[in-house]
Amino acid sequence: MLQALVVGVGLTCVQGCSSDRTDSLRFDKDNFNVMHQSVRTSDGTIDVEYKAFLHIPYVSRPLDTDYQSLSIFEPILVGGKPVDASKVPILFSNRVGGYMPVNDSTTEDVGEPGGTQRESLALAAGMVVVVPGCRGRINQTDEGVYIGKAPAALVDLKAAVRYLRHNKGVIPGDTEKIISVGCSAGGAISAAIAASGNSPLFEPYLKEIGAADERDDFFAAGVFSPIMDIQHGDMAYEWELGEVPLTKTGKLVDQELSAELKALFVEYEASLNLQGINGFGTLTADNLGDYIATYWLNPAASLYLSGLPETERTEYLKDKAWLNWDGNAAHMTMKDYNSHYSGRFKALPAFDKFDLSEAENSLFGDASHSGRHMTEFSIRHTGEGSIDPDFQQVIDMMNPLYYVVDTLNPGAAKHWWIRHGTTESGISRAAMVNFSTALAGHGLDVDSKLFWEAMHCVDKDPEGFVAWIQEITK
Numbered sequence: 001m002l003q004a005l006v007v008g009v010g011l012t013c014v015q016g017c018s019s020d021r022t023d024s025l026r027f028d029k030d031n032f033n034v035m036h037q038s039v040r041t042s043d044g045t046i047d048v049e050y051k052a053f054l055h056i057p058y059v060s061r062p063l064d065t066d067y068q069s070l071s072i073f074e075p076i077l078v079g080g081k082p083v084d085a086s087k088v089p090i091l092f093s094n095r096v097g098g099y100m101p102v103n104d105s106t107t108e109d110v111g112e113p114g115g116t117q118r119e120s121l122a123l124a125a126g127m128v129v130v131v132p133g134c135r136g137r138i139n140q141t142d143e144g145v146y147i148g149k150a151p152a153a154l155v156d157l158k159a160a161v162r163y164l165r166h167n168k169g170v171i172p173g174d175t176e177k178i179i180s181v182g183c184s185a186g187g188a189i190s191a192a193i194a195a196s197g198n199s200p201l202f203e204p205y206l207k208e209i210g211a212a213d214e215r216d217d218f219f220a221a222g223v224f225s226p227i228m229d230i231q232h233g234d235m236a237y238e239w240e241l242g243e244v245p246l247t248k249t250g251k252l253v254d255q256e257l258s259a260e261l262k263a264l265f266v267e268y269e270a271s272l273n274l275q276g277i278n279g280f281g282t283l284t285a286d287n288l289g290d291y292i293a294t295y296w297l298n299p300a301a302s303l304y305l306s307g308l309p310e311t312e313r314t315e316y317l318k319d320k321a322w323l324n325w326d327g328n329a330a331h332m333t334m335k336d337y338n339s340h341y342s343g344r345f346k347a348l349p350a351f352d353k354f355d356l357s358e359a360e361n362s363l364f365g366d367a368s369h370s371g372r373h374m375t376e377f378s379i380r381h382t383g384e385g386s387i388d389p390d391f392q393q394v395i396d397m398m399n400p401l402y403y404v405v406d407t408l409n410p411g412a413a414k415h416w417w418i419r420h421g422t423t424e425s426g427i428s429r430a431a432m433v434n435f436s437t438a439l440a441g442h443g444l445d446v447d448s449k450l451f452w453e454a455m456h457c458v459d460k461d462p463e464g465f466v467a468w469i470q471e472i473t474k
């Protein structure tokens with residue numbers, strides 16, 4: 001009692017002051033700016049008036065509050081009508097790209113620029129939008145110690161969710177309906193935090209930064225162009241794109257090394273023991289191409305082609321003999337698709353570069369190393385690095401698949417919207433297909449598709465995503 005009183009009047013706490021920690025995580029509902037935005041939707045433009053609560057530190061022992069802060073956007077008037085946002089879904093939109101940090105002190109607004117159209121559309125649909133900052137792979141102290149390497153971004157975002165729950169009923173929105181979303185590295189991170197909800201693996205990390213003692217699970221997740229399952233990314237990339245020339249040079253990568261990685265993928269895919277949807281059977285490296293063509297590539301092409309006016313469709317198909325259109329549906333094999341692919345964007349190995357030059361090497365650095373190898377393949381070929389059990393645990397923690405293959409993490413989100421483009425080669429499509437299949441195998445609600453003719457992070461259906469949130473939360 002005395003302690004609470006002392007903390008309450010702002011004096012320094014001397015010992016055992018857990019209440020000082022919780023109090024510093026109280027949300028101030030009176031500290032906001034009122035902002036306006038005209039949001040373009042297919043139903044016309046909607047004017048939105050909203051409160052912006054900017055730059056709120058979400059942990060009590062931050063390493064850097066520029067990053068470990070979040071911003072909340074609460075609709076007040078949508079199309080001139082008052083909104084009661086106390087019980088609406090919360091879109092938790094991470095803006096991570098390239099596994100870089102997100103500096104919340106530069107967050108000025110919801111939506112574009114800086115964020116996505118999805119954010120504005122969610123706001124215009126009456127939802128609360130939370131934009132969290134988080135550490136990333138280049139954060140350093142003044143002494144040069146790295147403080148944002150894996151799994152820091154996940155730890156911070158979980159702490160941000162705990163902050164929201166800690167302020168349940170005071171912050172706007174329903175803290176039982178938090179939907180994670182992100183694209184690319186942010187897509188993988190969205191998947192990882194939503195798959196790993198309440199995982200005890202993060203507990204020591206969360207304690208260290210003074211996260212609120214709350215649950216950190218999500219209701220649902222939007223996952224766009226996820227650069228995920230990185231430790232198997234090199235093998236999957238060669239399985240899919242090993243015989244596709246590099247965009248930059250027009251040349252094939254080293255075919256011997258490519259074949260070596262492809263062989264590793266055969267083992268890996270078998271080890272997952274995934275059962276394909278619709279009774280497809282056990283997925284293997286041999287049948288995975290058919291599986292992806294049947295349930296992802298052909299439906300994506302069909303939707304695209306059926307939406308084109310006749311003359312445009314004829315023009316589009318003119319030089320694509322490999323893409324068979326029967327008047328209703330597209331038919332192609334994955335081999336056909338890949339043999340007409342414009343080029344692979346990443347050289348070999350796609351992620352664990354021998355010279356440690358890739359973003360993912362940097363992600364998996366540690367306090368004193370800017371980058372490290374995270375695969376046995378690259379360690380063997382360079383003679384450098386090693387993976388001890390602690391490091392392996394960190395690599396696994398970053399991987400959304402880790403929480404859903406075999407046993408499902410009990411705190412995993414129940415609803416999933418997963419999208420990737422067909423004209424991008426940031427990662428093999430096998431990653432999102434394996435992940436979607438594992439989720440579906442556990443009976444979760446999974447809406448997983450490819451967007452035909454979509455580059456990296458292009459969202460061809462942002463309104464569909466927002467409508468999906470409305471549907472699953474109603």
Ligand code: DHB
Pocket residue numbers: 096097098099183184185186227359360426427
């Ligand atoms: C991103 C893209 C990549 O190709 C990659 O390897 C990692 C991250 C990104 O855009 O976030």
